[in-house]
Every structure is written in C-alpha cells, then in structure tokens.
Amino acid sequence: xxxxxxxxxxxxxxxxxxxxxxxxxxxxxxxxxxxxxxxxxxxxxxxxxxxxxxxxxxxxxxxxxxxxxxxxxxxxxxxxxxxxxxxxxxxxxxxxxxxxxxxxxxxxxxxxxxxxx
Amino acid sequence: xxxxxxxxxxxxxxxxxxxxxxxxxxxxxxxxxxxxxxxxxxxxxxxxxxxxxxxxxxxxxxxxxxxxxxxxxxxxxxxxxxxxxxxxxxxxxxxxxxxxxxxxxxxxxxxx
Numbered sequence: 001x002x003x004x005x006x007x008x009x010x011x012x013x014x015x016x017x018x019x020x021x022x023x024x025x026x027x028x029x030x031x032x033x034x035x036x037x038x039x040x041x042x043x044x045x046x047x048x049x050x051x052x053x054x055x056x057x058x059x060x061x062x063x064x065x066x067x068x069x070x071x072x073x074x075x076x077x078x079x080x081x082x083x084x085x086x087x088x089x090x091x092x093x094x095x096x097x098x099x100x101x102x103x104x105x106x107x108x109x110x111x112x113x114x115x116x117x
Numbered sequence: 118x119x120x121x122x123x124x125x126x127x128x129x130x131x132x133x134x135x136x137x138x139x140x141x142x143x144x145x146x147x148x149x150x151x152x153x154x155x156x157x158x159x160x161x162x163x164x165x166x167x168x169x170x171x172x173x174x175x176x177x178x179x180x181x182x183x184x185x186x187x188x189x190x191x192x193x194x195x196x197x198x199x200x201x202x203x204x205x206x207x208x209x210x211x212x213x214x215x216x217x218x219x220x221x222x223x224x225x226x227x228x229x
Binding site: 031033035040041042044045048050056058090092094096105106108110 | 222
C-alpha cells in the first residue's frame, strides 16, 4: 500500500520556468491538499480539493494552479517559477465521514524539495 | 479564519523528563486534531489522531488530549528520550470548508 506518492522528490528550476508537481493516492480519499513548508512557518495550505472536480484556494495560492485530474491524482503547477517559491511541497489526502461519525487521519507524501534560482 | 498556535516554539529538556506541548485553535468546529512528528529534512509522521467527539488518545509514551470548548490540545510525552528530538506539529481539520490547518510547530530537543 503506497499511500500518497509525490514526484519528483527534488527539482531545481530557473526563474520563469514552469513545472508540475504530481501527487497520487491509493486510499480512495475524496480530499486532497497541497502545502508548502518554509523554515519556521509550519505547513501553509496552497490549494485543496474536497472532491473530484472541485478545487479551492488555501492560505497562499498566488503563483500556483492545481488540477484534480481524477479521484486519485492532484497536481500543482508553477507557471512561472520565482525564487520566493523555493520551498518543500507536501501533498496530502484524507476522507471526511458524516458527523457525528469519525473521519480518517490525513496522510502525507514524502515531499518535493524545490529550488528556484 | 482558523488560527492554530503552538507554544512553545522551541523546548529543550533533559532526558527522562515528562513534558507537555501545547496547541490552541480559534474555531472549535473541527472534525479532528492530529499530532505529527517531523525530523529535519524529512516528511511528516502521524502520531495521534483525536476525533472531535473524543477527549484523549494514547500511544505508548504519548498522550494527546482535546478540549474543543476551550480550543486546546496538549501532547504529553512521558520519560523523554534523545530520539524524541524533532519538530512536533498539530493540525486541525475544519468542518465548514474541509481545510486542514497547521500550527508552526514546537522544536523539541532532548538533552542526553
């Protein structure tokens, strides 16, 4: 059981280049998330998708776009990379139950370390 | 807007001591609260998940409590060991919009 898989693990981009970070989960979760982590900042939510076909902005969406390709896959795109987007990016998935019943924990990928020079 | 605060930001304690990490949140309408551990340069390891209907969860030397009405959670680590040194993050899952919001973490250093 792979859980949440992110690719690539490392990437170096030049300013202005574009790239797509890929994320796939095999737990049949409806909800998927993209975060960035910078030193001392915890994890900040970029975008999330509550279900297939829907996406919503998080705390720091500027400079990013997302696609919920299907229930398994949620990609993050940088159209024109900037040095301020140098960060570690994490993808996650979870499932919501109907209250008052329990819902599942969030599972995270191993991260993508992106450097923009 | 949900805000999650973790205090202290950093903590150093001698090996063997019991310790408490704190997490507070402003919106009590949560599905659950989750505690994670993160080692330097690594991903997140889930430690404990507390559902909104629960008061506490235990795993080995770890005990997490949740008081939704006051917007607080604590992570208690018993008999700390050098291997417990890491950053500990709490995250809340919101009812209203499906977001999961993190605190900035507590960086824990256990002194041998």
